[in-house]
Amino acid sequence: MARIELKDVTYRYPYTKSPALKHITYTFEPGKFYGIIGENGGGKTTLCNLLRGLIPHFYQGSLKGDVIIDGTDVRKWDTDELSAQIGYVFQNPFTQISGIKETVFEEVGMGLENLGYSEEEVIKRVCDVCELLKITDLVEKDPNALSGGQKQRVAFASIISMDTEMLVIDEPTSQLDPEGTEDVFQIIKTLKEEHKTIVLVEHKIDLIAEFCDEIIVLKDGEIVFSGPTHEILSNRALLEANATIPQAAIFGHAMADAGKPLADIPITIEEAERLVRERKG
Ligand SMILES: Nc1ncnc2c1ncn2[C@@H]1O[C@H](COP(=O)(O)OP(=O)(O)OP(=O)(O)O)[C@@H](O)[C@H]1O
Ligand SMILES: [Mg+2]
Numbered sequence: 001m002a003r004i005e006l007k008d009v010t011y012r013y014p015y016t017k018s019p020a021l022k023h024i025t026y027t028f029e030p031g032k033f034y035g036i037i038g039e040n041g042g043g044k045t046t047l048c049n050l051l052r053g054l055i056p057h058f059y060q061g062s063l064k065g066d067v068i069i070d071g072t073d074v075r076k077w078d079t080d081e082l083s084a085q086i087g088y089v090f091q092n093p094f095t096q097i098s099g100i101k102e103t104v105f106e107e108v109g110m111g112l113e114n115l116g117y118s119e120e121e122v123i124k125r126v127c128d129v130c131e132l133l134k135i136t137d138l139v140e141k142d143p144n145a146l147s148g149g150q151k152q153r154v155a156f157a158s159i160i161s162m163d164t165e166m167l168v169i170d171e172p173t174s175q176l177d178p179e180g181t182e183d184v185f186q187i188i189k190t191l192k193e194e195h196k197t198i199v200l201v202e203h204k205i206d207l208i209a210e211f212c213d214e215i216i217v218l219k220d221g222e223i224v225f226s227g228p229t230h231e232i233l234s235n236r237a238l239l240e241a242n243a244t245i246p247q248a249a250i251f252g253h254a255m256a257d258a259g260k261p262l263a264d265i266p267i268t269i270e271e272a273e274r275l276v277r278e279r280k281g
Contacts, residue, residue, distance in 0.1 A: 002070060002085055002166035002197045004028040004051055009065035011046065011055055020046040022221040024065070030165070031195045035202065035212035035229065039242035042218040044201045045091050048168045051199060052088040053077055084115055087159040091170035091201070096155035097143045104146075105130075105139040108158045115162065125161050132187060133157040148175035156184065166197040173204065185211070205244045209233050209267040217243050234265035248272040 005027045012019040021043050028034060028051070036044050049055045056063045057079045067074040069082070090096040101107040109126045117125070130136045133153045138146065143154055152175045159167065169188070173181040185207055191198060192211060202208050208215065208229075215232040217225040219241045225232050232238070234249050251272055252265035262279055266272035 002028075003030050004070075005066070005068040006050070007066040007068070009050065009063070009067060011050060011064070012062045013046075013059060014061045016061075018221075019062075020221050021050065024050075024223060026216065026223065026226065028197065028199065030197050032213045033192050033198045033200070033211060035200055035208040035215045036218065037201075037203070037205065037208060037215065037243050038218035038224075039220075042242075043221040044218055045170055046221075047216075047218065048088065048091075048170045048199065048201060050074075052086050052168050053079060053082040054088075057082075080114075083111075084162070085164055086166045086168060087162055087164040089156055089159045089167070089169040089172050091174065093148065093151035093155040093175060096158075097146075097151055099144060101143060103139060104135060104141050104143050104154055107143040107154055108139075108161055111158055111162045125163075126157075129157045129161040132160070134183060149177065149180055152176055153180070153184075156187070160187070160191075164196075166199075167191060168199045170201045171203065172200075173202070181207075203244070205233070205246050206248075206268070209246045209248075217241055219243075230267055233267045 006024050009021060009024040010019050011021045036047060038044060049059060050067060053074050056075060069077060098107060098110060101110060105126055108130060109122045112122045112125055130139055133156060135150065135153050135157060138150060146154065152172065156172055172184050176184060181204065188198065188200065188211065212229045214227060215229050216223055217232065217238060224241045225235065225238060233245055236245065236253055238245050246267045248266040248269055248271060252262050255262055262275040264275060266275050
């Protein structure tokens with residue numbers, strides 16, 4: 001299922017003065033795809049930590065308000081059970097790599113092993129997911145000796161292999177080149193088609209525009225904008241919140257400013273092309 005309700009959640013990390021998240025109220029519905037954007041230090045990763053239950057189970061500090069995961073308060077969830085429900089790809093792949101496995105193969109299979117899958121099933125799934133992430137040639141390598149981009153693929157593989165219903169994915173392409181980014185987004189597209197619940201933090205706004213159902217914009221620990229993707233990403237006020245809007249939307253606003261408005265503000269290149277054609281026609 002994986003329905004997560006946040007009710008007036010305020011969270012402060014230990015030994016810090018001001019909260020990293022303030023008065024967050026939002027419901028994440030199963031099967032939907034959420035994009036989280038906003039300035040550096042805005043609270044995106046902290047929100048991911050909260051959704052995955054690392055707050056309060058791993059991070060201490062002060063948590064106020066309610067975090068309800070599938071009807072049960074996060075405080076009452078068992079952490080192992082949570083990890084079987086919600087996969088989490090960390091922003092920093094260096095911290096995701098366990099450091100205790102000698103090969104990429106073992107690293108990718110570790111989560112499955114912990115979930116109690118048979119050896120046969122582990123081998124099959126690891127082979128499949130390594131092929132998907134194009135890391136089959138790395139399976140015998142030491143995970144600690146990989147490049148940032150390779151680590152990012154391995155970290156992603158180890159989470160996907162667990163086939164959880166919900167995925168929280170924090171900047172999965174930060175270490176990747178354009179080709180690697182495209183690969184990861186193709187996989188995310190497949191996950192969307194499988195109706196997984198997905199929460200994605202990503203700075204590449206054009207990718208967010210193409211994939212997400214809803215957008216949350218965080219600034220200084222607060223949700224400053226949220227709602228359907230088109231409505232949010234066409235709003236120029238996002239720029240004032242230090243968030244980016246797609247090139248296509250900037251173009252749409254420029255046309256309007258020049259007294260040549262399109263019928264709507266586009267957020268993807270395809271939309272922009274269509275609206276321009278319609279305007280000419
Ligand atoms: N482990 C921690 N302990 C104390 N403070 C933290 C910790 N992690 C983050 N913070 C603080 O919480 C606030 C939100 O940080 P967070 O990492 O959630 O932002 P972010 O939106 O993910 O930023 P970025 O775009 O740089 O990844 C920041 O002020 C940050 O300094
Ligand atoms: Mg972050």
